[in-house]
Amino acid sequence: MSNAKTSNDVLLEVKDLKVYFPVHAGVFQRKVADVKAVDGVSFTIKRGETLGLVGESGCGKTTVGRAVINVLRHVSPGVHVSGEVNYYEKDGTVTNLLALSTKNMRAYRSKIQMIFQDPFSSLNARLSVKQIIAEPLEIHQPNLSAAEVNDQVVWLLEKVGLQPEYAARFPHEFSGGQRQRIGIARALSTKPDLIICDEPVSALDVSVQAQVINLMEKLREEFGMSYLFVAHDLSVVYHISQRIAVMYLGNVVEIGTSDQVYFNSTHPYTRALLSAVPVPDPERKDKQRIVLQGDIPTPMNKPSGCGFRTRCPIAKPSCADAPPLLDTKSDGRLVACPYVQVGEPMGV
């Protein structure tokens, strides 16, 4: 691959990722349509970087995370996944994870890990904390002795801020925040380069959210990992991410640095999304709310061309022709709309 991006700092490159779930109906369960959950998503994650992935529910952000970690075909048999998820080793070798067999994928399992949204169903209630954290160690480092595994478990528990004495307890004895820490320890146990964080704090109280977010931030700096941080809460994503990608109806509509996206959003959808973020300042009246008309279209029957055109305040007839490509704007960000410019009001 003679790409300019094959420099040392790229860890993962997602290229034209498409995930279609077939819809079956009728007596003979014939395929009648596809749910185009992800429809041509591309982005890169650098080493040590947190990429935030935001969008409203149903836009396909969770599916992107699960496609990157390559578990979709196990979770939903019959799913159609295409595109590339290229994993870059430190020495420059590139592997397309989606093309790997289940057996060959196993070697890469330790390098990409996942933290889940629901801290209650993401831990096996029948296993003690020690068993939960030790099991991946036993799989990926089978030559460790029992004492070494024990040391690792203690070390990991301390890293995530839990007392080593908790190792003997079972998951139901912990609060949501503590369970999420156990999930983080499990993900860390294989020393991954990338952790997919699937809404890791949206099930937690706000006070606990901050603790877990700060812990994740501390761990990222210490271990030099990257995060793909999937969430719908923009302020949380802004806090933890270096760059943010915004998704709408299975497509990325805008990618830029956190400040670019958060303070100076450009795509009409991003502008509308950010104007909906509540600002805790009763004096501030200047903020202009953009209220979108209509509902999000079904991913089973997407509009032609730009997916956002049915709700876009500046839609033009030509928007129905072809899906807009990600367009590099003046400050380097990518926006999937040719009719808007950075810093300019919409509607030109």
Added chain:
Amino acid sequence: MSNTTTTQAVSESQSETYGQFVRRQFKKNTMGMVSLYVVFGLAFIALFADFLANEKPIIASYQGGVSTPVLKGYAVSLGLMQWTTEETQRDWKTVTYDWVISAPIPYTMESVDKTAISLKDRAPSSRHWFGTDDIGRDICAGIIHGTRYALSIGFIAISIALAIGVVLGLIAGYYGGWVDILISRIIEIVISLPTFFLIITIVAMLQDTVREGRIFLIMSVIGLTSWTSIARLVRGEVLRVKTMEYVTASKALGFSSMRILFGHVLPNSIAPVLVSAAFGIATGVLIESSLSFLGFGVPPTVITWGSMLFRVKASINAWWVGLYPGIMIFLTVSAYNLIGDALRDATDPRLRQ
């Protein structure tokens, strides 16, 4: 931070495995423990039936020598020794011993008390604690020897049912698709068969070909027809469990399908199955009793609790003929059901007390 002390703290406090946890929780359930002891008691009776009810003495000194006729009985049935002609002719009760340790119930299930003819003689008394049936066989001896069949019927039948049901349910639930459709249809076909009449038909058909092992035929048929509910239960549980995020996590961690299936999915799906299995043992005992009561069960020479109930028809006024085997069936069935309940509570860490 002293790393060694914390490590020690972990290894000490974490000494409890899941099995130990379940055992500790189970012990807190009084009814479950009582039932467990009832089953242990039944197992003891089944194991030592020959020493508890036997017309031959356990150890006796007579004719100038010490002998152990019960143990010799085992040796004979294994083909190691032979009864002497004198011994086969002998009526062990009339022998004059120098000293003797005899079984507490001095009858086997086959021994007929020819003096017990009138209803009054056959009623429970100091000679026959639980009375005798219409041809003078001791009820208590029958119950003791019948325990063997009662226990083995339940266990063998449910083992067959579990082996088939758990495997098919796991495969159907976990792999889904056409495998699931195929297995579900098979389950529905088997469920639609009227089990009891199927068993009666099979037993009636094979009555002449299978003589010796009729009891095993009945066990197998009960097992082969009662796996469907277990398979359905396992399938449903697996469908529920496999959508849990810890299964996705296991996949993301690169665990093999076998490890996920047997290490994560099965343990989380098995608790209702254990309960169902305990009920299944109870049902197995009941089905055998019903079959024997109707006369389709074991041959007349084999005494099970069910076939003892069958004798009630021959002497309708003798309440003891039906009562004691009935109590035993009730006790056994209830014990298994209560064990199942206690097991369900103990296997769920969320119900930790």
